[in-house]
Amino acid sequence: MAESAVSFLLDNLTPLLQNEVQLLWGVHGQVQYIFDELERIKAFLRVADAKEESNDYLRVWVKQVRDVAYDMEDALDEFMLRLLYYHGHGFSSSLHKLYHFIKSLKARHRIASDMQGIKSRVESISNSHTRFNMAIPGWSSNRLAYRQLTIQGDALLLEEAELVGIAGPKKQLMEWLLNNETGRQVISVVGMGGLGKTTLVKQVYDDPKVKKRFKVHAWITVSRSINKEDLIDEIFTDIRKPVPPEVSNMNIDRKRETIKDFLQQSSYLIVLDGVWDVNDWDFIKHSLPSNNRYGSRIMVTTRNAEVASASCVEIHDQVYNLEPLSPEESWELLCKKTFQGKPCPRNLEEVCHCILNRCGGLPLAIVAISAVLATKDDANIDEWASLCHTFGPEIGENYRLDNMKRVLSLSFNDLPYYLKSCFLYLSMFPDFRKIETMRLIRLWIAEGFVIEKEGMTPEEVAEGYIKELLDRSLIQVAGTTSCGRIKSCKVHDLLREIVIQKSKDQNFGVVVKEQGMLPEKVRRLSVVKTLHNVQNKNLSHLRSLLIFNSEDSLTEFPKLFPRSLKLLKVLELKGAPIENFPEEVCKLFHLKFLGLKKTKVKHIPRSIKKLQKLETLNLKDSFVTELPVEILSLKRLRHLLVYRYQIESYVHFHSKIGVTAPDGIGCLQSLQKLCFIEGNQENLTELGKLNQLRRLGIVKFREKDGSTLCSSIEKLINLRSLSITSEEKTDVIDLQHISSPPQYLQRLYLAGHMETLPQWINSLQNLGKLFLKWSRLKEDPLIHLQHLANLVHLEFLQVYEGESLHFKAGGFPSLKILGLDKLDALQSVTMDEGAMPRLEKLTFQRCKLLKKVPTGIEFLTNLKLLEFFDMPDELIMKLRPDGGEDHSKVAHVSDVYSVCWLDDGWDVYSLEGFTERDTVAQPYPEMRSYRRSTLWKV
Structure with a gap:
């Protein structure tokens, strides 16, 4: 963990050393000395981080290195803050220039004094490191080898692993x-x-x-x-x-x-x-x-x-x-996770049995240690044996639990340095919450934890970190999208106990609930419910502040900003009961992440232009409907999310509310996500300049701007998700002029009238999700869509005005979810054998003339869920298990439901497997997932 702090500091020192003009004479040399010494210490830290728990002297030394790295980071950020304050705005008066030059000199002398003190501390630490290193013969030869984790296909999940010994x-x-x-x-x-x-x-x-x-x-x-x-x-x-x-x-x-x-x-x-x-x-x-x-x-x-x-x-x-696994079951699980189901190599059998004995038959321990072993070189038996010696003797009633914690600690210690800070950050979230992966990724980036890689965006690198933590069995998948993307994750409760303790020990972060003490220097703070315990505390070192389920009015809270939170990089106020944008936030020069999701904020102040380092501005589900022109000053902005939904029973045309953006949006060259802006010709032209965009959402699109938008879309070669909603339900979305669509496009949402389906859609071989709504097409859209090889999720709402739909053999080879809603003229659906072979969920809604069961539905052998929402009684009666003439066609489907909307929720009747007494209508719990699917999210 100390290595992470030092590495982060070195990355930030490099640009400073390259710009000597900003440093007072003499300071540059001190910073260079510190840089060189920390580079030498860094390699040793990779070993020390892993072994500090077993050696008190080493633990103290590592803490000293970590503290000096933190203090130097604070000193440099303070220095940059002063430079901005004294030189950031320019002055015309000579008197002002002289005054601020004198002030600046004081700031430079302050940094010189700080650097001298830090240099002395680094010299002392370096000398003690040399003495300590010499005192342990063979230290370097015993260090654990770190190598990149081999991705093993499916992630090795704690709770979703291949199960052993569970049948009985x-x-x-x-x-x-x-x-x-x-x-x-x-x-x-x-x-x-x-x-x-x-x-x-x-x-x-x-x-x-x-x-x-x-x-x-x-x-x-x-x-x-x-x-x-x-x-x-x-x-x-x-x-x-x-x-x-x-x-x-x-x-x-x-x-x-x-x-x-x-x-x-x-x-x-x-x-x-x-x-x-x-x-x-x-x-x-x-x-x-x-x-x-x-x-x-x-x-x-x-x-x-x-x-x-x-x-x-x-x-x-x-x-x-529940009892521990038997030795045979334990061995089976270890081999599955370590060697991907292959036999254990003979040269490793003895040491693997030794390690397995320490796990005491606990599946979590076996899965965790297997994830560590999977990264080791099979030929280096010393590397494997060193793990076995990590554990204590198997004595006492609690040896299983003690060894479990050692195994999980070892899993953490074995992480490469760039993942340790990322993993510790999970301790900042309340333990009863699923953690949104994109939110987590943006927070990691704002904190500086994500290392740049050539040819990859920081977000792509961070997604790799998520995958690696999954493969190491340190986090679990909590939710996925219909296309299989990881939507949320969670941490096993035992791992959470360990990560919270390590976070405290290493002064990484603190979670404050109803009561609790704060350490002297708090760098990251998570507050649950109330802010009372952080009032009048020293927060001058704080880098991240996350507030969950706040019950306070926060009226006094903004006063903390200029006084105590000047080094803040992350401010997450999701769901906080605030109605006005705290203008004091705009004084936070170092701020990179600002989250105001689900607040009642209505306006963004012009002073937001001061947040020159801001990368994420999340205003989802707030009441902001207009962005000031000053937003164009934020050249580092990567994620601009400003929209909300108004959903009742069914989605309605005006349920998505976007934002009016100023002209000139094309100057925000770093933007990756922009959702949702109201379309006008000026901004639609500007969009073509945003070649980093991955996700784009447009509302109130007008037919006359079709060619302009098409021209811009062709330039967005990195686009993965596109959502377009016309100004009114009857307005035409004209996208016929795209000759070269973004070939990486994975999600497409089009809401509005279309005279014909754009021909280029059938060329999108990476498309996984397609929502078409209010299109009112005359021609059967299935003809153009059936050969999309990777399409997983397809939704139609008032898309087609024909009387029949025909799903042909071989069509939609990857489709898993299909929804057909309000096809008012539809009278028959035919499914050939071999059509949609992977379909798992099929939903029919409000198709009032569809009174016959789809022909060929019995061929959908993988279908697990069949839902009928507000469909004709004549159709539903044919499917009843007590004498329905078409019940046999859906007998292979696990769950078949008839659903209707009443005043306060959904009433659901099961058409499969319930006795008569169970068919009393009650709101069905799984309806929440359906209602979420009706939201138009890109």
Whole structure:
């Protein structure tokens, strides 16, 4: 970790050394000396970082190096801040020039004094390093080799790894879960951390038989730090889609009663994952009724045997004690993860058995150590043996847990230096949250953690970091898009405990909740709920401030900016209760990331032009509808996100609200993401200058500007995602003039009338997602789209005015999700055998004349989910399991639902597998994912 700090500092020193004019005479030499010494120390740090935990002297030395790197970074940033203040704006008066020159001299003398002090500290550290290095013969020969992780195809995920030894436990839980008992039954899975309790229960929860059996499903993560109100809100959100508006005004007891009343009417399955304390169970259980008529189930995972006993007190309740893997199962898992299923090389068998014995049969430990072993050279047995000696003796009751933590710590220590800071940054997020990967990537870049690589953008490099952390089993996939992109990630709770502790030990960052002490020098601060504990604290060294679930008005908060937060690079205020843009923010010269998503901010001040280093400005779901011309001064801006959605039951044409941008947007040459701007001819012309754009969103597009936009799009050779919405539903989107579309385009969203489908779309062989809405085409669009080899997700809304659609054999070879909405004239759908061979989800909505089941639907053998929204009763009745004439055609589909919209949400009837008593209409929990799919996101 110290190596990360030193490397970051060296990267920032290089440009400073190349511009000697900014340094007072004599300072340049000191900075050069520090630079050279730190370069020499850096190589040693790669070894020291990995071994500091086992040696107290080394730990102190590494801390000293880390502190001096931090202090020098602070000194240089302070110096640059003073230079800006004294020289940044220019003066015409000679008196002013003289005054500010004197002031500048003071600043330069200050930096000279700082550098002299830091130089003395570096000399002392360097001398002690030499003495220490000589005191350990053979030190350098024993250092661990670091080499680039070989990407192994599919990421080695902690919770989604190939499972070993799970068949028996799953079978037993399924028997308990699906028995014929009509009352409420609790099933607790208990065992120490790392045994795979969550993995096991998730396998059961996702089983199609379980999905069919229960009308309401909810998975609730009960983290150690979550408070009771957040817990109830999470339960409410998971079981009711959408949450009724009046809920926001309820107190916690009323919410609990409402949950109980709602669940009283349905068969439900609620998973409470990771219950830490009996009090948490006692609080939750009163909201989960017995409803004897329906036969509901609660599943609890816990490390605490007392929780398991307290939750299972009724006669039919069950406790399952999950045991460690057997030696044979452990060996199978190790070989799968280390050697990709191949046999272990003979020369490594003994050392692998030694390492495996230290893991104590814990799947998490085995997967984690396997990810480390997979990076090692098979021919270097010393490298493997050194890992075995890392662990202590197998004695005492807690040896498994102790060794587990050693394994996970070793996984962290084995990281290349550029990943350590990235991984520690995960400690800044509350433990009950999924972490959006793009948000994380932008934060990493703003912090300076991402190393430049020739031919790659920082975002592409950071995506590689995400992949590498997945392959090393240090993070898990929490959510993906329909095209397979990783949308969010999470950290296993045991790993989280370790990363939080390391973050504290190394003064990397601090999380402050209801109460807590701050260290003397805080560099990164995450605040949950309230700011009371950071008022009147010394925050002069702060580089990142992230606020989650703020309950404060923040009216006093802006006063901190000019006084204490002058070195701030990251300010994340997502969801904070603020209505006005804090103008004090514009005094933060070093700011690179500003997040105001889901705030009530309406206007951006002209003073934003002062934020010359700003790279990300996130105003999604705020109320900003116009950008000032001064935004054009931010030449380093890479991500400009300003839009919001207004969605009710179904998406409507004006549900997406963009922003008016000033003329001249083409001067922002660094822009990669620009969403959503209102189209006008001047700006549509300017777009062609933004050749770094990856994502572009345009609203209020006018037909007369078609040729202008087409000309610009042809120049955007790096474009991956394009969204265009016309000014009105009847206005034409004319994109016929594109002769050379961006060949890397992966996502295309077109909303508005089109006389014909643009011919160039069928040349987009990288296209994975296509949404066409309100097109009102006369010609069957399938003719032009069926040969798109990589198309995974296709949505039609009022696209076609013909009476029939024909999916031909061999067409849409990769399609997994298909949605057909409001095709008012559609009367028949035909699917040839061999069409859409990979289709998994098929949705029909509001096609009022479609009264026949699609011909050939039985050929869709991979179909898992079939949904009918507000479709004719005549069609639905033919699919009922109790005598429907076409039921046999969809009998192979796991989930078949009929859905209709009522005043306060979706009512859902299962058409497959439920008994008559279960067909009482209730809001279906999975509808939330559908409603998200109706949003037009690029």
